[in-house]
Amino acid sequence: xxxxxxxxxxxxxxxxxxxxxxxxxxxxxxxxxxxxxxxxxxxxxxxxxxxxxxxxxxxxxxxxxxxxxxxxxxxxxxxxxxxxxxxxxxxxxxxxxxxxxxxxxxxxxxxxxxxxxxxxxxxxxxxxxxxxxxxxxxxxxxxxxxxxxxxxxxxxxxxxxxxxxxxxxxxxxxxxxxxxxxxxxxxxxxxxxxxxxxxxxxxxxxxxxxxxxxxxxxxxxxxxxxxxxxxxxxxxxxxxxxxxxxxxxxxxxxxxxxxxxxxxxxxxxxxxxxxxxxxxxxxxxxxxxxxxxxxxxxxxxxxxxxxxxxxxxxxxxxxxxxxxxxxxxxxxxxxxxxxxxxxxxxxxxxxxxxxxxxxxxxxxxxxxxxxxxxxxxxxxxxxxxxxxxxxxxxxxxxxxxxxxxxxxxxxxxxxxxxxxxxxxxxxxxxxxxxxxxxxxxxxxxxxx
Amino acid sequence: xxxxxxxxxxxxxxxxxxxxxxxxxxxxxxxxxxxxxxxxxxxxxxxxxxxxxxxxxxxxxxxxxxxxxxxxxxxxxxxxxxxxxxxxxxxxxxxxxxxxxxxxxxxxxxxxxxxxxxxxxxxxxxxxxxxxxxxxxxxxxxxxxxxxxxxxxxxxxxxxxxxxxxxxxxxxxxxxxxxxxxxxxxxxxxxxxxxxxxxxxxxxxxxxxxxxxxxxxxxxxxxxxxxxxxxxxxxxxxxxxxxxxxxxxxxxxxxxxxxxxxxxx
Numbered sequence: 001x002x003x004x005x006x007x008x009x010x011x012x013x014x015x016x017x018x019x020x021x022x023x024x025x026x027x028x029x030x031x032x033x034x035x036x037x038x039x040x041x042x043x044x045x046x047x048x049x050x051x052x053x054x055x056x057x058x059x060x061x062x063x064x065x066x067x068x069x070x071x072x073x074x075x076x077x078x079x080x081x082x083x084x085x086x087x088x089x090x091x092x093x094x095x096x097x098x099x100x101x102x103x104x105x106x107x108x109x110x111x112x113x114x115x116x117x118x119x120x121x122x123x124x125x126x127x128x129x130x131x132x133x134x135x136x137x138x139x140x141x142x143x144x145x146x147x148x149x150x151x152x153x154x155x156x157x158x159x160x161x162x163x164x165x166x167x168x169x170x171x172x173x174x175x176x177x178x179x180x181x182x183x184x185x186x187x188x189x190x191x192x193x194x195x196x197x198x199x200x201x202x203x204x205x206x207x208x209x210x211x212x213x214x215x216x217x218x219x220x221x222x223x224x225x226x227x228x229x230x231x232x233x234x235x236x237x238x239x240x241x242x243x244x245x246x247x248x249x250x251x252x253x254x255x256x257x258x259x260x261x262x263x264x265x266x267x268x269x270x271x272x273x274x275x276x277x278x279x280x281x282x283x284x285x286x287x288x289x290x291x292x293x294x295x296x297x298x299x300x301x302x303x304x305x306x307x308x309x310x311x312x313x314x315x316x317x318x319x320x321x322x323x324x325x326x327x328x329x330x331x332x333x334x335x336x337x338x339x340x341x342x343x344x345x346x347x348x349x350x351x352x353x354x355x356x357x358x359x360x361x362x363x364x365x366x367x368x369x370x371x372x373x374x375x376x377x378x379x380x381x382x383x384x385x386x387x388x389x390x391x392x393x394x395x396x397x398x399x400x401x402x403x404x405x406x407x408x409x410x411x412x413x414x415x416x417x418x419x420x421x422x423x424x425x426x427x428x429x430x431x432x433x434x435x436x437x438x439x440x441x442x443x444x445x446x447x448x
Numbered sequence: 449x450x451x452x453x454x455x456x457x458x459x460x461x462x463x464x465x466x467x468x469x470x471x472x473x474x475x476x477x478x479x480x481x482x483x484x485x486x487x488x489x490x491x492x493x494x495x496x497x498x499x500x501x502x503x504x505x506x507x508x509x510x511x512x513x514x515x516x517x518x519x520x521x522x523x524x525x526x527x528x529x530x531x532x533x534x535x536x537x538x539x540x541x542x543x544x545x546x547x548x549x550x551x552x553x554x555x556x557x558x559x560x561x562x563x564x565x566x567x568x569x570x571x572x573x574x575x576x577x578x579x580x581x582x583x584x585x586x587x588x589x590x591x592x593x594x595x596x597x598x599x600x601x602x603x604x605x606x607x608x609x610x611x612x613x614x615x616x617x618x619x620x621x622x623x624x625x626x627x628x629x630x631x632x633x634x635x636x637x638x639x640x641x642x643x644x645x646x647x648x649x650x651x652x653x654x655x656x657x658x659x660x661x662x663x664x665x666x667x668x669x670x671x672x673x674x675x676x677x678x679x680x681x682x683x684x685x686x687x688x689x690x691x692x693x694x695x696x697x698x699x700x701x702x703x704x705x706x707x708x709x710x711x712x713x
Contacts, residue, residue, distance in 0.1 A: 159566055162566075162569070163560075166560050169549060169557065170538065170557065172536070172538040172542055173538065173557060174560075175510070175511070176535075177531065220548070224548050225548060226548045
């Protein structure tokens with residue numbers, strides 16, 4: 001497929017891929033330094049420079065005018081960034097207000113200039129490609145130049161990894177160690193300007209910020225490691241850029257900028273849902289698994305207490321198998337539906353803890369009996385602790401222990417055992433067990 | 449002879465000398481004419497009510513807030529010429545603990561100052577960091593994400609980071625704030641250990657009950673210096689009354705009026 005492309009397209013592809021890498025890397029630090037909006041203001045602020053340079057060079061040849069336009073973008077973008085910093089430091093204005101003012105004023109001025117250009121020269125329509133990006137319109141010379149610049153930005157960001165990490169995490173420590181915090185912030189700003197200028201032709205000044213923020217924000221859903229974040233973000237940036245470039249080359253009139261940004265947004269959507277660290281789907285699955293685990297423990301406890309109430313527990317331990325426990329009785333104890341209960345039991349059966357019997361009963365296996373007694377023991381140790389040490393009422397203790405027992409760690413257990421001097425394997429319950437034999441007798445008929 | 453030389457001769461190699469320091473945030477005075485000297489090897493409590501300027505004093509020492517007037521010397525020199533001998537531990541809440549970093553990453557940041565531009569962390573730094581983690585009894589947390597730490601573990605991480613800086617003067621901003629009992633004990637043990645090594649430790653502290661137990665030197669501050677000296681002499685009912693019995697309200701009001709007149713926000 002690669003070889004089937006025209007030479008020019010291949011070169012463009014290479015250039016934009018480097019651009020995506022640069023944006024992805026820089027974006028991570030921009031996000032961690034909470035400067036994403038500064039990037040937005042800077043990229044919008046390039047417009048008046050672009051428009052002025054365009055008017056200025058309208059009569060000259062294309063190659064020359066391009067370098068002047070890029071220069072104009074750099075100057076006016078830097079000016080915008082500095083205005084934000086100046087407004088914040090000198091004037092007494094909040095950062096968000098400063099950003100909003102600079103962004104809109106600069107962009108407004110740019111739009112006005114573009115309109116003037118259309119009136120005067122009538123050919124300002126060529127400006128569109130700097131606003132929305134049109135990679136296919138790039139000449140191979142400018143592509144090589146842009147690719148080299150993007151590669152340079154990648155190298156700068158990578159070689160300053162340690163300094164930028166410190167700046168983003170703890171600027172107070174950075175200052176006390178003598179790092180020039182203001183200089184590093186300025187450098188970050190200069191890099192944003194550079195990446196904006198580099199991306200002007202391929203992505204356009206309106207959407208370059210999305211290419212900086214989106215991959216970085218996406219990468220946070222996959223990892224808690226900064227090094228991995230950088231790799232993932234760079235990859236998302238590179239892939240969206242390459243994909244966007246290819247698509248816009250194949251499909252007529254498809255602007256590369258918008259395509260690239262849409263691909264990056266797609267990556268964000270996928271990360272948001274399926275990201276292994278923070279993705280909502282995984283979070284949901286994790287919570288569900290946790291709830292199932294807890295319910296399995298509850299089930300074992302209820303079964304054990306059922307046997308205890310009917311004084312069948314010692315016998316069960318001796319026989320290495322319990323008498324059948326009706327599911328209906330267990331479901332009533334915890335407001336479970338029979339269907340959900342059966343699903344829980346199936347899971348427990350597959351891990352060899354219970355055996356599902358005929359006519360809606362379960363039997364605990366030897367392993368199940370041991371586990372169940374352990375669960376009951378933890379629950380009661382906690383209850384006793386709350387009653388004796390926290391002066392909780394027995395009923396209250398039951399509910400709180402019900403919740404807390406799942407968070408018990410070995411060290412907590414050791415402490416509880418020490419405090420309560422609990423030698424017996426199964427301490428008695430501090431409150432009467434609800435599941436008394438008459439009640440279960442009563443409930444027997446409805447499961448025939 | 450310039451005034452700087454006089455001051456240098458006068459202070460010798462004392463870990464910390466503060467002379468007539470005044471700090472204001474936008475005309476609102478926070479510290480007024482504070483002067484004090486801290487002798488070597490002391491465990492110093494910096495105590496005063498909220499808004500007394502304790503944190504500001506620490507920040508003024510490490511040049512993080514501009515001072516209107518006054519001089520500060522650490523081991524006889526300006527801070528910027530002597531950075532490596534000072535380790536500053538900011539308040540725990542001053543950073544974002546959701547930052548993508550492990551405990552080891554954070555502790556390694558303590559070595560960045562020594563490393564300088566572009567240099568990478570190597571085996572030597574890593575060993576120093578693990579050693580510091582061991583001293584704070586959190587080596588088992590080295591690979592843990594900092595977002596998973598309890599308050600006490602966060603504070604231990606910060607202190608381990610300060611330890612790898614191998615400084616002679618430690619400035620700690622409220623290390624005891626909202627930590628569990630065992631962490632508090634570990635911090636005290638650490639401070640005593642540092643003291644045995646002839647290090648000087650200045651600690652912003654809130655709990656008056658523990659002052660005589662923890663510190664052998666005390667600075668009482670309430671915008672102005674109330675008293676400074678060995679705890680036994682300074683920790684008196686009278687001094688505490690002076691420190692906590694109402695702030696310098698008149699000065700504060702005048703400062704506020706100035707600020708408004710000059711158009712501050």
